[in-house]
Amino acid sequence: MTAEPWGPAPDGVDQPYWDGLTRGDLMLQRCDNCDTWIWGPQWICASCHTFDPGWQRVEPVGTVYTWSRSWYPFISELPVERPYVTVLVELSGAGGRRVLGILTGDDTDQVRIGDHVAGHFERDDGATWPMLRWRRVESEGAAA
16 A cells, blocks of 8 residues: 555556556556557457556656646645646547646646647655656657
């Protein structure tokens, strides 16, 4: 059991995701039978009903699908400056699957739907598990 309110689920279905973050990798499920990308983690592929879909490394890059600015902490134990921006990122290398994370950097007030972002992994002092965070990146020669 971890000290944080985040981390692997008690049933272990998402353990490879958290182990990946610890290594600096973003891991998502991809069915070994039908190649369907799966997020959030499941024991069974919803497309072909294969049990125990596999896990695959995904490049942590994508576009902002939507975002929200918050002035209060959702998890009081998570030290985040306020206000902060939470982004839902559509991953370009994972069949359009979308994952949540906090946007970091000096330009969070400039966030727009469609912005290109790259993920990085941060571990807060004393935390057992790292967190996936996102930063805006330049695309096609234009500043993000």
